Structure formats: C-alpha cells, structure tokens
Amino acid sequence: MYPALFTTPGVRQFAEEIDAERQRQLTKFGEQHHPDIEPRDIPVVTHHYYASRADIWKQVNAERATPSTGGRCAACPGSASGPHTHTAWDGVLLEEVYEALAESEPAKLRAELVQVAAVCAAWIADIDSRTAAEEQPAAGQVSAPLPPELVSAILRDPDSPYYPSQITVVCDHCGAEDTSDYMVREDMTPTERLGVARKHLVTKGWEHDAKVGDDFCPVHASTSAAECAACRTAFDPADSRHDGRARYGLTDHCRRCVDRCHEGGAEHVCLICDPARYGGQGS
Template identity: 35%
Template sequence: MTIARVLADIGAERVRQNTKWGEQNHPDGTGNKSQQDYAAQARKWCEAAFGSGYGTWADILAEEVAEVNAERDPARLRAELIQVAAVAAAWVEAIDRRTAAAEQSAVAASESCGKCKQPFDPADTRFDGRARYHLTPYCRGCVDRCHDNEIADHRCVICA
C-alpha cells in the first residue's frame, strides 16, 4: 500500500466519524505535570527498547501519544498530533507491506505442488507430469506416484 491509500483510508474513517458523531469540540485535557512526567518515562522506555534491539511500532506510538498528552501549547500540540498521525500511518504502511509479502508468498505456494513443491507446468499434461491434478494442490506426478502405492492402508499428504 502507498501513503496515498493509507491517507484515503484515514479520510474515509474521518467521514464515517463525522457522520456518526458530528463535529466534535472537546477540551484538549493535556499538559498537566503527571502527563509530562509520563511522557519523559515513555521517551526513556522507547529509547531503551530500541537501544536493546527490541523496539516496536507500539513503543513509538506510545511515546508519541505520551508527548501529545504532555503538551499544553496549541501549536506544539498540533505538531505532536501530526507526528502521532504520521507514525500511525507509517505503521499501517508496514502492516500492508507485510500482508502483501505474505499474500505473494501464498500465491507462489499455490502455484507449486503441495507435496514436491515443484512449480506447476500447465503444458506438462502427461499422467505423471507437472500440471496441476484437477483442482487439487498437487501435481499429476505426485498423484500418480501416490496411486501407484501397493500398500492398501497407506496414508500420505495426498490421500489423508
């Protein structure tokens, strides 16, 4: 997914929220001492997590949200909120990349035999060839070898 798609999804969600709740005008509720102390802790936590090699998107977002809650000045609060939105969008992009990679891997796996892992060859329609056997995830060769087995009660990945 691209940033344009993520921003379009965010825009659609904002339309949904406005439709459901109308315009919202709540107090900010930010900038008190305990929120500022928590922001300092969150910053240290995030730095420590990444310093030890275990940092996550959740760590980054938690730090950014803590910084939002600590801010009292409207201009700086707005800037912090933009950073929260940017981190959230970047996280969504990362999820989309992982999902796309997993889908590509699944497609590649579905284009090869589930037993021998050889890619299907639709042109190889011999009884023991590499074409897919009907709608199964197996090639004709693996199905043929399975059916040639003389043990009556054998169980394999194809017959199971």
C-alpha cells in the same frame, strides 16, 4: 489547486482511509468540539503527568533500541544472531501520544499530533508490508507514488505556475532508479527540476556529487563517517526507522539523534541544531 501528491509509499492509501473514517464519524456524531483536556482537571498537573509518561516511554524506547542479549532476549527471534534491538511500535506510538498530551500550546499540540499521525501511518505501512500479496519492486527500485495515468489526469490550476512532473533519478554506480512525482514550474530548466528531486532524495539516503554531477543510491552513497557525531554510535544502514541508527541523509548524525533534536522545545540546543556552540554540523 492540484490534488495532494504523496511521495511516501502507502501514505495516499492511509489518507484516503482516514478520510473515509472521518466521513463515518461526521455522519454518526456530526462536527465535534471538545477541550484538549478534561476541564475539571488542573492543567499544569495534567500536562505534567502526561510529560512524565512521555519521559518513561522515551526511556523504555531508548532501552529497547540498545542492542542486548540474555535475560528475556532468550525468547527473541533474533537471539541466536547475537546482540539485537527490541524497538516495537507500541512504545514508539505511546511516546508520541504522551508528548502530544503534554503540550499546552495549540501550535505545539498540533505539531505533535501530526507526528502521532505519521507514526500511525508508518505502523500501518509496516503491517501492510507483512501481508502484502503483490510482488515487491526489485532491489534498488522504487515504484512511482502515483501511476502515470493519474498524473496525466490532474487538472492544472491556471493561476498557479506549479504542476506535477514525474522525475527519475538514476544511480550512476549501479543504475538503480527512483521515480517520484514532484511539483515544478514551466520556467524551470531540466537541471533545476532534477534538483528538486535530488533535494528530496537526500532524505532517503541518496547522494549527489555536485562536482561531477553524478547521483548515488543509498547503497553506493558516500559513507565517510562511520559513526554518529552526536552519540558516537556506529551507523547501521539497515536500521532506517525514523529513530533508527542509519545515517540521516548526508549529515554526520544518525536518524535517532536528528529525531530527538527535532523534538526539542524552544530552549533545546545540541551539536546538531547549534553547531556554532558545540562544534557539530547542522542537519
């Protein structure tokens, strides 16, 4: 099998640091096996409490994400620029943590814990971005997740048809490039391999015009819709947080609404996940 390939900048380092910490934990404590919640508690009561805390933080985060001025905003760095948001990592993480603790089914708990880990990775990446000393890539450029020498050193599994290939997609408007490593097969045509990259880049705001075959970076992608079809809030391309107001890929929905849709339980339906009922467009 191949070593894990990460396309999100910073995730590889995060994974390596987590692995090192797990080794320290295993050395100190050995393998640990504990119940998910205090066994003396009444499960339904405990999970209900955590669910209520998750709801509180969801409301706090919704309020923080709403542009405002006045009151405590006077002390904000962006107060002079008019209405602004106040989203902070503490609220984002606590909402995810309490949502995980509220789950009683192992599969759902595991899925929520993955989201917690993803938020931790994003927070760490943000911290690193504030203190990074190395030169940042030029505007419109995305550095390769894996250096070429590392990719060339990866040993292929003789029983698997897949192997890592570095693919570059160029914006046909400004020439901006995105170079990343993708798993492809030998029998894939160049067009099919490029399609693998294009499918991933859509989640990063890129657009592919199938009629003429052109690719466009997030800056020059089509913006036919000016507001989210779900919440009717104007798209903000600069707000690219996981629950921000930027457009989610090429859908007609903002990242916040898609994030909330994906968090829904088995009974959840909305115009994003059930367009037939609500007349929306699927994400």
